Amino acid sequence: MAVIAFKVRLYPNQKQISQMSRTFGSTRFVWNQMLAMQNERYKNNPQAKYQNNYAMNLMLKPLKAEYPWLKDVDSTALQATNDHLHDAFQRFFDPELENGHPKFKSKKDYAQSYTTKAVNQNIKVIDNHHLKLPKLGHVYFRAGRILNGKIKRVTVRINAQGQYYATILLESEKQAFKPKDKTNQVVGIDLGLDDLMILSNGQKVNMMHFDLEAKQQVRIWERKMARRRRNAQKEMAFDKHEKLLLPRTSLKQFPRYQQARHTVAKLKRQVSERRYDRLQKLTTQLVQNYDVIVVEKLNTQGMLKNRHLARAISNAGWGKLVTMLKYKCDWYGKQLIFVDPKNTSRICHQCGQKNHQFDSLNQHEWLAVREWDCPTCGTHLNRDINASQNILHRGLAQIEKEKVLV
Ligand SMILES: [Zn+2]
Numbered sequence: 373m374a375v376i377a378f379k380v381r382l383y384p385n386q387k388q389i390s391q392m393s394r395t396f397g398s399t400r401f402v403w404n405q406m407l408a409m410q411n412e413r414y415k416n417n418p419q420a421k422y423q424n425n426y427a428m429n430l431m432l433k434p435l436k437a438e439y440p441w442l443k444d445v446d447s448t449a450l451q452a453t454n455d456h457l458h459d460a461f462q463r464f465f466d467p468e469l470e471n472g473h474p475k476f477k478s479k480k481d482y483a484q485s486y487t488t489k490a491v492n493q494n495i496k497v498i499d500n501h502h503l504k505l506p507k508l509g510h511v512y513f514r515a516g517r518i519l520n521g522k523i524k525r526v527t528v529r530i531n532a533q534g535q536y537y538a539t540i541l542l543e544s545e546k547q548a549f550k551p552k553d554k555t556n557q558v559v560g561i562d563l564g565l566d567d568l569m570i571l572s573n574g575q576k577v578n579m580m581h582f583d584l585e586a587k588q589q590v591r592i593w594e595r596k597m598a599r600r601r602r603n604a605q606k607e608m609a610f611d612k613h614e615k616l617l618l619p620r621t622s623l624k625q626f627p628r629y630q631q632a633r634h635t636v637a638k639l640k641r642q643v644s645e646r647r648y649d650r651l652q653k654l655t656t657q658l659v660q661n662y663d664v665i666v667v668e669k670l671n672t673q674g675m676l677k678n679r680h681l682a683r684a685i686s687n688a689g690w691g692k693l694v695t696m697l698k699y700k701c702d703w704y705g706k707q708l709i710f711v712d713p714k715n716t717s718r719i720c721h722q723c724g725q726k727n728h729q730f731d732s733l734n735q736h737e738w739l740a741v742r743e744w745d746c747p748t749c750g751t752h753l754n755r756d757i758n759a760s761q762n763i764l765h766r767g768l769a770q771i772e773k774e775k776v777l778v
Contacts, residue, residue: 374544374703375524380503380515382528382536388508392528392536395445395507396484399453400477402442405435406457407474422465425451425458446506448494452487452525482633485529495523503538513538521545532637551705558664560764562716562756563690569654570756572764577654586643593639597632604629647689655696659704666767667694668713711766713759721761723749 384392406428413420423431429451436442442450460474488495488506496504503511505526521544529537560572569577604626611619623629658665670690701708719726725748730738742755 376521376542376544378515378540378542380513380538380540382503382538383512383514384508384536385512388511389536391445391508392530393484394441395449395486395528396530397479398442398445399449399486400479400484401439402432402435402450402453403457404476406431406454407476410457410461422461425454428454428457444507446486446488448489448491448506449486452489456487482532482534482637483530485527487525487527489525490523495526497523497540503540505538511538531641533634533641552660554663555661557662558666558764558768559658559662560666560760560762560767561658561668562760562763563668563670563693564756567756568693570760572757572760574757576756586639590636590639590643593632593635597629597636600626600629600632648692651689651693651696655693655700658697659700659706662706664707664709664767664771665697665701666709666711666763667697668716668763669710670694707771709767709770711763711770713763716759716762716766717755719762720746720749720751720753721758721765722746722751725749 409431410423413423432442432447432450432454457474460471463471464473494504494506498504498510501512501514503513503526505511505528521542524541524543526541527539529539531537562570564570567576567578571577601623604620604623607626608620611621620626697708700706715726718730723746725746727744727747729744729747730741733741743753745752
């Protein structure tokens with residue numbers, strides 16, 4: 373049994389569009405109400421028990437009685453909102469994650485979404501181009517291929533450019549993918565900043581500098597967008613001051629500002645699509661070539677605190693890369709192993725001894741050391757390749773240990 377997600381572009385009609393925006397509004401309202409309730413409870417009594425998603429679902433009934441328009445939208449979407457808020461609180465409570473407190477949602481955000489849960493066949497793929505969604509009926513979509521399976525939930529989304537998408541999550545009986553042939557090859561991967569990855573066989577994969585290429589364009593258009601927004605705000609203030617009969621009151625009435633906003637959103641989307649595409653290709657190749665892949669356990673939350681590293685990390689998309697590797701290894705019957713990255717650069721992969729020559733260096737100086745000779749065995753070591761070989765050794769040792777335990 374595999375859980376698979378498909379993203380499809382939706383082409384809703386006018387009636388469906390207005391129903392969708394009602395649902396975006398209602399789920400946002402429920403999110404903000406529930407969040408305010410949790411905050412208020414805590415403020416009044418810090419010992420008060422946090423209300424989980426089931427408790428919040430029970431509160432939907434009185435909320436609907438007070439605000440009857442909530443009954444006009446898909447009720448599973450309101451429950452899914454409580455689930456999401458609950459998840460956000462769980463991440464916030466988890467000391468390891470160091471996530472921030474859940475935030476209120478604003479209707480000013482151009483991108484909006486809601487999730488609808490499957491109950492009694494209310495969601496169905498009708499044919500290659502029609503998806504049945506609660507309260508919306510048959511929505512036209514375009515996509516390559518959607519596998520048959522039991523739909524769990526669908527997230528409907530409008531992006532900053534005003535395009536609609538649905539992410540369909542389904543459980544498939546069939547194994548969606550044939551296991552890849554065994555290659556009897558193993559690899560350790562060091563995730564780096566100068567290079568995206570260094571493999572234990574010495575191969576390097578370059579950093580993705582898409583955002584540097586596109587950065588110039590994005591910056592030009594962001595400046596235009598800011599200037600046009602300022603001008604629009606001035607004109608709105610002028611209309612108000614002059615007491616015009618029909619004053620302009622919304623940024624939506626300024627097409628040139630909207631055009632700049634769309635361009636910025638488009639450029640940013642292009643960067644992320646290209647990045648995603650590259651990661652897809654890289655991870656497929658790795659899963660094809662190796663039976664066992666060893667990577668370090670990531671602690672991205674901790675690292676993001678270091679502001680200099682943060683940009684490089686978000687560019688590299690390590691987290692995404694590891695997630696892709698994880699599900700592809702599952703799909704194709706390969707093994708992904710996580711190891712503790714501690715000291716993987718300082719220990720010699722030949723003799724296993726830690727090099728204490730660098731103990732006095734600070735983080736910055738230490739990062740600048742690229743090559744050295746091991747003081748114990750004399751092996752010439754390259755920082756990154758040494759690390760990836762240590763990662764591989766640790767992974768293989770872990771497999772051995774598990775075999776002994778079994
Ligand atoms: Zn050595």
